[in-house]
Amino acid sequence: MKKRSKKSPAKVQVEQETQRIGKEIWDHLDRRKPTLFERRWWLDHILEWAMQDESIKVQMFRFVDVLPMLKSSGTVTTHLQEYFEEVRTHLPVAARMGLDVAQPDTLLGKALAVNARTNTRKMAERFIAGTKPGEVFRSVQKLRDKGVAFSLDLLGEAVISDVEAEVYQQAYLDLIESLAPKVNAWPEDPVLDRDHTGWIPKCQVSIKLSALVSHFKPIDAERTSKLVKEKLRPIFQLARENDAYVHVDMEHYEYKNLTLQIFQEVCMEKEFRDWPDCGIVIQAYLPDAGDDLKALLKWVKKRKTPVGVRLVKGAYWDYETIQSEYRGWPCPVFTEKWESDANFEEQTQFLMKNHEHLRPAIASHNLRSLANAMAWAEEFKLPKSAWEIQMLYGMAEEQQHLFSELGYRVRVYAPFGELLPGMSYLVRRLLENTSNESFLRSAYDQEASIEELLRSPKEIAKLVEKTGVTA
Numbered sequence: 001m002k003k004r005s006k007k008s009p010a011k012v013q014v015e016q017e018t019q020r021i022g023k024e025i026w027d028h029l030d031r032r033k034p035t036l037f038e039r040r041w042w043l044d045h046i047l048e049w050a051m052q053d054e055s056i057k058v059q060m061f062r063f064v065d066v067l068p069m070l071k072s073s074g075t076v077t078t079h080l081q082e083y084f085e086e087v088r089t090h091l092p093v094a095a096r097m098g099l100d101v102a103q104p105d106t107l108l109g110k111a112l113a114v115n116a117r118t119n120t121r122k123m124a125e126r127f128i129a130g131t132k133p134g135e136v137f138r139s140v141q142k143l144r145d146k147g148v149a150f151s152l153d154l155l156g157e158a159v160i161s162d163v164e165a166e167v168y169q170q171a172y173l174d175l176i177e178s179l180a181p182k183v184n185a186w187p188e189d190p191v192l193d194r195d196h197t198g199w200i201p202k203c204q205v206s207i208k209l210s211a212l213v214s215h216f217k218p219i220d221a222e223r224t225s226k227l228v229k230e231k232l233r234p235i236f237q238l239a240r241e242n243d244a245y246v247h248v249d250m251e252h253y254e255y256k257n258l259t260l261q262i263f264q265e266v267c268m269e270k271e272f273r274d275w276p277d278c279g280i281v282i283q284a285y286l287p288d289a290g291d292d293l294k295a296l297l298k299w300v301k302k303r304k305t306p307v308g309v310r311l312v313k314g315a316y317w318d319y320e321t322i323q324s325e326y327r328g329w330p331c332p333v334f335t336e337k338w339e340s341d342a343n344f345e346e347q348t349q350f351l352m353k354n355h356e357h358l359r360p361a362i363a364s365h366n367l368r369s370l371a372n373a374m375a376w377a378e379e380f381k382l383p384k385s386a387w388e389i390q391m392l393y394g395m396a397e398e399q400q401h402l403f404s405e406l407g408y409r410v411r412v413y414a415p416f417g418e419l420l421p422g423m424s425y426l427v428r429r430l431l432e433n434t435s436n437e438s439f440l441r442s443a444y445d446q447e448a449s450i451e452e453l454l455r456s457p458k459e460i461a462k463l464v465e466k467t468g469v470t471a
């Protein structure tokens with residue numbers, strides 16, 4: 001006879017707490033604002049408009065992607081017309097008329113181009129903390145004033161030459177050298193600058209290993225590893241000297257194992273073995289996540305010094321599914337959203353349980369995922385200072401401030417750098433925010449009920465099974 005799976009008493013208790021905490025937070029947010037995530041960042045309804053029609057959204061984001069490369073207002077207007085001609089019948093009448101009359105090199109055409117550039121820049125400023133060091137410093141200072149900590153990330157993916165890789169490494173060295181002394185001079189904030197064991201660095205950066213070399217090739221692991229380590233060591237050394245913290249981001253699945261291996265090998269070297277101010281990312285959309293965390297725990301116990309683990313769902317879902325289908329490989333990510341959510345909760349539990357070795361940073365904007373993390377922390381009797389909540393710059397700002405007011409350590413991942421390399425980051429954020437599966441989008445929907453938003457992934461699985469509807 002088939003055995004019926006029984007929920008453990010701890011899981012039942014945590015589920016009840018998740019519901020209680022989630023509703024309490026929702027009420028606080030509701031009371032503070034008429035809408036949960038402050039409409040202002042949806043930028044004058046542009047995103048709302050795009051969300052209503054998939055075809056407009058695709059054209060809009062294609063346009064945003066190409067815009068920094070367009071030098072004259074004439075080419076901007078021409079591209080706008082070309083891209084939006086394809087979805088002409090979906091556009092509101094006013095937009096259709098605007099595109100018709102605004103010919104390139106006319107006054108109206110120029111006005112349209114200026115408008116497009118200004119709006120895109122404004123959109124970028126929501127998600128990017130600045131281009132120049134002065135702007136970046138002002139942005140992190142503002143975060144600090146609101147009780148929020150930071151981790152800075154230099155924009156720039158797909159490094160393809162040695163010169164670009166040098167520039168990337170040097171930018172981090174310069175950043176740590178110039179920023180750390182300034183932020184270290186800030187008066188201490190006990191919530192942001194201490195965990196349950198002691199002092200934690202104020203200056204934190206996030207780094208992509210693939211950008212340290214011109215060709216990050218898992219197939220040539222030995223050589224890639226040697227070259228990456230040569231670039232990573234000086235960053236770790238400088239961070240250590242300046243009391244800064246370095247977090248290694250996780251990228252595509254293809255890079256995962258080599259990234260984990262390089263991180264662990266460098267952290268095991270004599271000069272870094274007793275250094276706790278470094279961390280790595282685990283992506284819950286990968287069924288591998290549980291095994292990777294268990295392996296990390298085994299390794300860190302041997303190391304005898306803890307490391308940070310940022311738990312995320314994973315930013316490359318579209319890429320992974322398209323790539324694996326194209327190559328005829330097994331898909332490395334879950335294909336149902338509830339599966340990623342369920343795995344996120346499973347790994348949250350693991351991290352909370354093993355927080356002395358793998359210091360948890362729970363990175364999400366999903367109220368259900370975060371309420372569940374708070375419930376697991378309570379279950380294991382962790383003080384608030386023993387873990388942290390991480391969010392992206394410009395996203396769910398209301399939640400950031402509320403959690404900080406409630407005494408949680410909130411850290412914002414703040415990208416900075418030139419707009420051109422920043423575009424793919426910006427488009428990723430826009431896609432994420434407007435995706436049908438996104439929590440933030442559901443929460444923005446006025447019709448959404450808190451019961452639906454807090455529904456457990458397992459419940460959703462049952463509903464999917466019953467109704468056959470996946471989203």
Ligand SMILES: Cc1cc2nc3c(=O)[nH]c(=O)nc-3n(C[C@H](O)[C@H](O)[C@H](O)COP(=O)(O)OP(=O)(O)OC[C@H]3O[C@@H](n4cnc5c(N)ncnc54)[C@H](O)[C@@H]3O)c2cc1C
Nearest residue numbers: 249250312313314315335336337340364365366413438439
């Ligand atoms: C501080 C911080 C740092 C980050 N660093 C990284 C990093 O280093 N590497 C990285 O990859 N990501 C990183 N991310 C991004 C993160 O992986 C998510 O893309 C993002 O946070 C959205 O997830 P959510 O929990 O906030 O929202 P939710 O709306 O709850 O979840 C959206 C996520 O669910 C998953 N998903 C969507 N549709 C499906 C589906 N059909 N089947 C299965 N899963 C699906 C995807 O991962 C998607 O991003 C970071 C996020 C934060 C907040």
